[in-house]
Ligand SMILES: Nc1ncnc2c1ncn2[C@@H]1O[C@H](COP(=O)(O)OP(=O)(O)O)[C@@H](O)[C@H]1O
């Protein structure tokens with residue numbers, strides 16, 4: 001997974017590259033929380049362009065990360081979510097608190113790859 | 118084994134989280150003989166993932182047990198049965214409620230049954246405490262001809278819009 005950080009905006013983008021199920025969330029949780037505590041970002045974006053599958057384990061994982069990020073004073077947003085996963089987000093109502101952004105403009109701000117996790 | 122169905126298959130595997138992907142991919146491969154759309158296949162994969170995960174983390178609570186997946190198909194539908202011989206469910210109606218989970222501490226969302234219900238056409242849950250749980254799901258697959266007709270009519274509509 002690629003992590004991109006824009007220091008002036010304290011914006012951390014994590015490009016998740018997994019099929020998100022119960023088996024994978026354990027590892028994902030640990031890796032993502034490491035990055036969040038490393039950068040203390042004001043905003044975190046999870047980029048789903050490389051996520052081809054997610055079940056309800058992903059909802060629990062996202063709500064958990066949302067709580068951690070909020071506790072540290074940041075916000076969480078999602079982008080590039082495929083149609084199937086968007087259906088799961090809609091059923092669960094999670095988009096009310098973790099919004100889906102249409103376009104991730106991160107590269108325009110000159111974000112830098114700060115590591116592959 | 119072959120009776121009134123066009124095809125049947127059975128899988129048994131140890132209750133390890135790493136088998137969740139194996140189970141949903143196997144069922145999707147078996148279902149593909151009905152020529153499902155990408156969306157229909159994705160619905161099946163998601164529902165199987167939910168049911169199998171439940172056997173592993175709730176039924177067996179991460180102890181070793183056997184998860185069974187049985188599929189039957191006939192011209193335009195597939196029936197999938199996922200079962201365990203684990204802990205069982207005391208109150209099925211309560212368990213089905215959106216957001217209800219007995220494992221909130223593990224960051225579970227309580228959305229599994231809700232997802233199975235909305236992605237599949239039928240859902241039946243049978244369970245006996247301390248004996249096990251069996252989830253039966255059925256999905257109707259739109260026949261290829263109808264899908265083609267649908268695509269044709271969408272294509273025609275857009276042609277009409279474009280004035281072709
Ligand atoms: N196979 C099973 N064996 C025992 N209990 C189960 C099983 N499947 C589901 N349950 C119970 O039903 C509840 C709701 O399941 P579900 O909707 O998938 O949400 P979650 O898995 O996030 O808890 C679970 O928390 C659990 O108590």
Ligand SMILES: [Mg+2]
Nearest residue numbers: 167171229230
């Ligand atoms: Mg579940």
